Amino acid sequence: MQQFIKIDGKVQIDITSPAGLRDVISIGKTRENFHLIYNTKGRFAVHRITPEKSKYKLCKMRKISVGTKGIPHLVTHDAHTIRYHDILIKVNNTIQVDLETGKITDFIKFDTSNLCIVTGGANLGRIGVITNRERYPGSFV
Known part of the structure; x- marks a missing residue:
């Protein structure tokens, strides 16, 4: 078995092993590292990162x-x-x-004026700044 692919620092032998949002994918033979993120169309995309960020x-x-x-x-x-x-x-x-x-x-902290990425809904994959947080009476958030 050739063990070239790592997901979150763990060697993956099975070719059907899943990878999810913000997972770190490392290819040992080419020494490349990627983050799995959403693009602006809501599809998974790989984003190349440095070896320091892959830790x-x-x-x-x-x-x-x-x-x-x-x-x-x-x-x-x-x-x-x-x-x-x-x-x-x-x-x-x-x-x-x-x-x-x-x-x-x-x-x-999840607070106003912080950078965020939308992970659900019609705006999936968009990056923005949190401007306000709506809190309703009776909710526990």
Whole structure:
């Protein structure tokens, strides 16, 4: 078996193994690294990145809960579970995960005047700036 393709730092032998949004794809033979993102038409596109940027991955926070024995853990958009997170990290924030250790190195708050990419709906793949956040009574967000 030739093991040239890595997705998020893990060697993929099966040719049907899936890759999702913001996954880091590395090709060992050509020493190329890519991020899988949406283009402005809503289709997957590969974006070439440097070897320094291929060492981490950006993930969106989906859920924070308390596990067994009161240990807090969080779940990302690609279903990764990370234990012992920082208390300042909330749902919808973006975290930077080191691919070698699986630890959180940095996070960005979901707040106004931050850069964002739309991941659903008619504007899928568009990049913009968050201008305001609508909060409705009775919602938990």
